[in-house]
Amino acid sequence: MNLGFKLFFTDKTEHVSLASLSGETIGNTTVYKTTVNGARVTWTFEHIVAGDIISLDVKGDAPLGISRIDSIVFDVDSFSVTDRIPFFGTNADHTETRYPCELVEDTPYTNTATGLFPTLVSNGIALALVPPFNNVAVTGAVRHGNALTYFAKTLFTEDALSYTKLSAERVFYSENISIDGLFDVCESCLPVSSFPMPKLVGWNSWDYYEQSVTPDDIYENVDFLKNCSFKDHVKYIVIDDGWQHDWGDWWANDKFSCGLDHVARRITEAGFVPGIWMAPLRIRKTADMFKDHMHWFCKDDNAPDGVMSFGDMYCVDPTVPEARQYILDTYEKLYGYGYRLFKIDFLIQVVCAKKFYDTTATPYSVLSELMIDIRKATGEDAIILGCSLPVQCGADIAQSMRSGVDIHVHFPHVVWATESLAWTWMYNDRVTRIDPDFLVVRGEETSNDKWERNEKYLLHGRRGDPGGFSLDIRWANGDRFNAIEAETWANIVAISGGNVFLSDKMTTLNEKGISIIENALKVAQNGCRPMYLEDDIRLPSVWKGETAVLILNWEEIPVKKTVKGLGKSLTSDKPISVSGEDVTVSLLPHESIVIFVK
DSSP states (O other): OOOEEEEEESSOEEEEEGGGOOEEEETTEEEEEEEETTEEEEEEEEEETTEEEEEEEEEOSSOOOEEEEEEEEEEEOOOOTTOBBOEESSOTTSOSOBOGGGSOTTOOEEESEEEEBSSTTSOEEEEEEOSOOSSEEEEEEEEETTEEEEEEEEEOOGGGGGOSEEEOOOEEEEEEEOHHHHHHHHHHHOOOOSSOOOOOEEEESHHHHGGGOOHHHHHHHHHHHTTSTTTTTOOEEEEOTTSEEETTEEEEOGGGTTOHHHHHHHHHHTTOEEEEEEOTTEEETTSTTTTTOGGGBOBOTTSTTSBOEETTEEEBOTTSHHHHHHHHHHHHHHHHHTOOEEEEOOOGGGGGOSOOSSTTOOHHHHHHHHHHHHHHHHOTTOEEEETTOOGGGOSSSOSEEEOSSOOOSBHHHHHHHHHHHHHHGGGBTTTBEEEOOOBOOOSTTTBSOOOOSSOOOOOOOTTSSTTOOOHHHHTTOSSBOOHHHHHHHHHHHHHHTSOEEEOSOGGGBOHHHHHHHHHHHHHOOSOEEEEOOTTOSSSOSEEEESSEEEEEOOSSSOEEEEEOSOOSOEEOSSOOEEETTEEEEEEOTTOEEEEEEO
């Protein structure tokens, strides 16, 4: 397999093979030491059950000039056409399990964890990064004909080129482990937060109203929710994007001329807790704050104006003292208005920054420290929901973090969102409370409202792009939910153990739509674990919670699934066949079934 590591200097790349080194083993640790291009390298393998946790440190007497470290690189000379390469994590571009031939040749595919397995229930090779991170890091695979190259890389900021000491992020490596065993190892390595991580249940304006939301829209849904059958479950009402003057101008626009404090009071008087959305690290070019604050932005020497941008949005560098104070003052003001849940969005973009005002900062330290400061600015009774806040930041950062891609009322989004849940489930109630995104159920069979912001999309051929899916192909793809698909997504959210935020126009849901929500709230678990079956192709069909098990059909055809060893006291609202401790179910396309286990 030609195991080794790579150091990327400014003028050359050095590849060192394990076969060329001699290590010293003490207890459960083997250490390899060598000198590369004048830099002293310590490559450490901590031997644990089923594999090794690898770290790599580099020191020098002068600036190292290193921009990237691949702490492990190895080749797989051949593979079977039926092998699977899973991509676990929150990188929305690469979350799907793939066959090797689906990787575009000489193109890296990256995420938090990957590997190569004959089937999804057999042993194979695995790589997985170990949080928390300081620097940007990924594992990846590249196909070269009928061979594969795997790597775990750590990227550094431009200022790190002048450092005399660098450390790659830690990575777990095994040549013989199952995906289930990989889950065990990675879950055991997670840091644990010291603060409470409550499950948040509420309603959010975004998915139905987008930026068009008005105070009257908020009040209409509040009036429904305070009198509905599940009113005792709902606690938070969150105003999402659309209240602000502009991105960067974080004060009320004309639609909210009544005052954000007034809206918060109306929500509170109805018996709910007010919440509000903000994207503090983005400023649009049209904002009043833009032209006089160019010094606030993350620098990018390759950009025409020297700062990092995303379309018409610029990325705020929160290590700039003036910018940081503006952010904290805004949150303190919103807290004073009565808001107690703060959905903080578009944070992940900071990971792309190569330079910060604080030359000692790393992308994840920037985000972690900002979240801690916002928590201080908003009081002990406030809840932070980090939307796109990377779970790699680690423990004691935010009570809740989004776990994957946005949901929309099209089944491909259910698949997409669940791909991320197949990794982030283990973070739930340990590092943070995961947020799987909104529990939305509206569709042709569940809502009386025929208006929808997206027209129906033609469903692209599943394999029309041999390299897999791009955002353009997967986004809002296919018809709106039917009742079966809406119920399946509701069941996934419920059993995940994560937050439950409704986001439909509640007054337009029909009896079927309301019943799906009612049942999901009854199903709701505190956490779950995905389990693969022998015939699973890409996603786990079984999600096991504390008192319930969810079995899903991801396919476009009816299927029969058998799950072994569930127990003897099994009940369900749908037909099941029980034999001893095994259960067999028949499922329609995209259907799911909840089985309660006593």
